[in-house]
Amino acid sequence: MRLLIDEMHSARVAEALRAEGWDAVAVVAEDSLRGLPDESLLALAAESGQVMVTEDSGDFLRLAQLSRSEGNAHCGIIITSAARFHRGSISYPNSLVEALRSFLAAPPYDGDSWIWWLS
Numbered sequence: 001m002r003l004l005i006d007e008m009h010s011a012r013v014a015e016a017l018r019a020e021g022w023d024a025v026a027v028v029a030e031d032s033l034r035g036l037p038d039e040s041l042l043a044l045a046a047e048s049g050q051v052m053v054t055e056d057s058g059d060f061l062r063l064a065q066l067s068r069s070e071g072n073a074h075c076g077i078i079i080t081s082a083a084r085f086h087r088g089s090i091s092y093p094n095s096l097v098e099a100l101r102s103f104l105a106a107p108p109y110d111g112d113s114w115i116w117w118l119s
Contacts, residue, residue: 001104002075004045006054007034009080009096010087016097022104025050039063042074051076053100053118055085064115073112078103080118 005014007027014026027033027041036044038059045052046067054060057079067074078100085096099118109116 001107002048002050003053003078003100003104004033004041004048004050006041006052006056008055008087009053009085010093013093013096013100016093017100017104020101022101023050024100042067042077046072046074049075051078053078053080055080055082061115064113068113075112076109076114076116078116078118084119 002023003014003017003025005024005026009026009028011026011029014024014029017024027036033041033044038056042052042060042063052060052074054077060077060079064074064077080096085092085099089095103116103118
């Protein structure tokens with residue numbers, strides 16, 4: 001499973017996962033991705049076979065519904081919680097890396113257009 005990690009999350013999340021052999025790209029680490037609208041990010045993720053990892057549930061749930069209504073598929077969306085993965089906490093980004101690592105080791109979904117709330 002390949003991940004595209006939205007820009008609210010640290011590039012260290014993707015770096016740590018890549019160090020363990022996972023395919024993860026951080027939006028903040030790629031000049032060509034930074035600042036792109038959410039629609040564009042989800043479309044790029046779908047085109048490249050990546051699952052979107054984001055805290056922005058409002059926009060991405062709306063985009064997932066729109067995508068479904070238009071008959072388009074995405075590769076999946078993992079929604080993170082600002083409360084659980086608070087960027088100001090001492091455990092961040094390790095807490096997010098650990099949760100994503102667990103998800104990747106045993107993904108509960110197969111196929112496309114799924115949404116998972118990471119807890």
